[in-house]
Amino acid sequence: MESAHRSAARVLCLDAAHRLLLMRWRDPYDGAWIWEPPGGGIEPGETPWDAARRELAEETGLDPATVLDRSVPVGRDVRWNGRRYIGTEQFFVAQFADERPTLVRTGLSAGELASLDTHWWIAWSDLDSLPDPVEPPRLLSVLAALMPDGPWGADAR
Numbered sequence: 811m812e813s814a815h816r817s818a819a820r821v822l823c824l825d826a827a828h829r830l831l832l833m834r835w836r837d838p839y840d841g842a843w844i845w846e847p848p849g850g851g852i853e854p855g856e857t858p859w860d861a862a863r864r865e866l867a868e869e870t871g872l873d874p875a876t877v878l879d880r881s882v883p884v885g886r887d888v889r890w891n892g893r894r895y896i897g898t899e900q901f902f903v904a905q906f907a908d909e910r911p912t913l914v915r916t917g918l919s920a921g922e923l924a925s926l927d928t929h930w931w932i933a934w935s936d937l938d939s940l941p942d943p944v945e946p947p948r949l950l951s952v953l954a955a956l957m958p959d960g961p962w963g964a965d966a967r
Contacts, residue, residue, distance in 0.1 A: 818850055819862035823870070824905045824957075830937070834928050834929065834930070836926075840892075843943075849865045850865045858902075871917065877902050881901055935962075
């Protein structure tokens with residue numbers, strides 16, 4: 811399997827009840843399912859924070875101004891569309907005043923629309939109940955690093 815590195819940024823979105831937004835994607839290569847936060851590749855000349863804000867708006871329609879300007883690096887090793895992506899991605903956090911804000915998919919490409927199945931605002935304590943893998947696997951530790959005073963705190967480490 812071909813390996814590649816792609817600089818990327820992702821956003822951990824939290825609603826008013828501290829639920830996490832995860833998107834369920836179907837790999838067009840092998841049909842495998844994966845849950846992960848919104849995000850994607852950093853374009854040339856773009857900062858990770860700018861990429862996180864753009865990707866959030868494109869994939870969800872949520873307000874990019876909610877993305878806080880602090881991040882943590884997360885090592886990734888993910889298979890997608892017949893390739894293995896290895897490298898470090900920057901993870902940011904965004905908080906929303908509403909419970910389960912409505913998403914709009916108008917910014918997705920045709921390929922993304924074909925691969926995106928659904929999204930869930932899921933309680934952080936229910937992450938283990940998802941039927942498919944969550945990326946990154948230690949998502950709660952990433953959240954705890956970004957927001958150490960949250961209710962997930964010691965449970966995530």
